[in-house]
Amino acid sequence: MASKTSRIFLFLLVMTVSFVVLILSQEYLSKSWTIFSGKHELGWETFPLNINLWGQEEKTAVPPSVSTTAVVETPMPLLYRGNFTKLPQWDFDDVYNQDAPPRPTTCAQSLRNSQDENFKKAFLPNIRLFLHKDNINMSEWNRLSHFNNPFGFMQFKYDDVMASVKLIPKPKEPLLLPKPGGDGCVHCAVVGTAGILNGSKVGAEIDAHDYVFRMNGAVTKGYEEDVGNRTSVYVHTQHSITASRYIFGKYGYKSAPHDEGIKYVLIPEAMRDFQWLEGLFKGNESFSGPHHKKWPGAYYSGQYNENRFYVLHQDFLRYVRNRFLKSPNLNKRFWAIVRPTNGAFALFLALHTCDTVDAYGFMTDDYMKYSNYYVQKYIKTRVIFYANHDYKLEKNTWKDLHNRKIIKLYQRMEPESGTEKPK
Ligand SMILES: *[C@@H]1O[C@H](CO)[C@@H](O)[C@H](O)[C@H]1NC(C)=O
Ligand SMILES: *[C@@H]1O[C@H](CO)[C@@H](O)[C@H](O)[C@H]1NC(C)=O
Ligand SMILES: *[C@@H]1O[C@H](CO)[C@@H](O)[C@H](O)[C@H]1NC(C)=O
Ligand SMILES: *[C@@H]1O[C@H](CO)[C@@H](O)[C@H](O)[C@H]1NC(C)=O
Ligand SMILES: *[C@@H]1O[C@H](CO)[C@@H](O)[C@H](O)[C@H]1NC(C)=O
Helix, strand or coil, X not given: CHHHHHHHHHHHHHHHHHHHHHHHHHHCCCCCEEECCCCCCCCHHHCCCCHXXXXXXXXXXXXXXXXXXXXXXXXXXXXXXXXXXXXXXECCCCCCCECCCCCCCCCCCCHHHXXXXXXXXXXXXXXXXXXXXXXXXXXXXXXXXXXXXCCXXXXXXXXXXXXXXXXXXXXXXXXXXXXXXXXXXXXXXXXXXXXXXCCCCCHHHHHCXXXXXXXXXXXXXXXXXXXXXXXXXXXXXXXXXXHXXXXXXXXXXXXXXXXXXXXXXXXXXXXXXXXXXXXXXHCCCCCCEXXXXXXXXXXXXXXCCHHHEEEECHHHHHHHHHHHCCCHHHHCCCHHHCCCCHHHHHHHHHHCCCCEEEXXXXXXXXXXXXXXXXXXXXXXXXXXXXXXXXXXXXXXXXXXXXXXXXXXXXXXXXXXXXXXXXX
């Protein structure tokens, strides 16, 4: 008994000492970091926000460790994801670059005018949405290198990432503008891929919006009655645009949506996305990369255009996670793969570029009644939960946003018997 106790004591001692050594070895990187303490309540509705963040100038987004130096010319030493057993919490984690407001809104019913206290606290209407060659520099690089991808550049080499970032053009226009002759509001539908849309017959309702966002395996041909046929904004990653052919090919997916004038938005989730961008912008028809076999532009079916291509900013992605979708899984060993879904990022992009947002095909409480994807019409599949996403948290967040009248979430009222026959 006594030897067991002393072994445990020795073990704890060794752990404590190594932890202290780890802290000391990291301290030169930043004088002020604290490990995610778990004191943050989970879920955006209870986020203990420091309201003082609101009015801060961009320069406060520079971490303390570099802001004291007038000119920073070199990338900081690499931080490794494997050195952290849970999400590291830096004191500048919840500080973000903001841009000038894209446009004055003339829309009285805009979600920007919501009086919901929790939403007002969490929502940054002018959060920087897009990364481009003119809004990156060495202090930005070093600040963002504290956060794992897609929330920053942790463990990435400066030259590898900058080879493509320095090619990303500054967007010439906001993602969306009010439609001429409309009511001054930007009305958006965001269409997820969930099975709830099968048999919904909301296609015409979706298409009636000013803009329609879709993501991932957004098959419309053959499903128009339920999901509509228009796509104005397609949100994707290198992985989703290349893998969708294999995953959804048998359901009719041939290529990413390519409506005339469509806007493409890339979530730079991994190094392969930066390689993709490099090939895309270099415009060399024969440029293929390690993760794809042809020029990336060919995946956009003739609609790729530099002026209509947007790359989401790490600050925006981190803000969505921190303020709205902070999963308890970020405290687990596999924290580094935990991130919101592409659908979640698309929905939040709409919340920051539209006045009204109607969400269709997102997960609802009764998800078990439906297939995983709406394209799975003829066989009832089960919804798959991957460890890198917190689907329950997302589901509850959509419902909460709906209840607070920030979005309108498509939910089905009628009992749906589906094809679940007793076996
Ligand atoms: C951090 O991770 C790197 C790469 O895996 C490793 O070489 C290094 O020893 C680790 N540092 C500490 C302090 O554990
Ligand atoms: C670097 O970029 C940030 C964000 O765009 C900006 O606030 C800052 O002033 C820039 N710093 C330098 C030294 O140019
Ligand atoms: C899809 O919708 C159709 C029409 O409502 C229905 O007959 C079918 O059972 C549904 N499929 C599944 C898998 O729920
Ligand atoms: C969508 O459907 C409508 C009505 O059937 C049709 O007029 C329109 O051309 C279609 N749009 C696309 C992009 O296929
Ligand atoms: C385009 O790529 C091919 C194959 O990698 C290469 O041989 C060629 O020189 C490149 N052309 C330009 C203009 O970069």
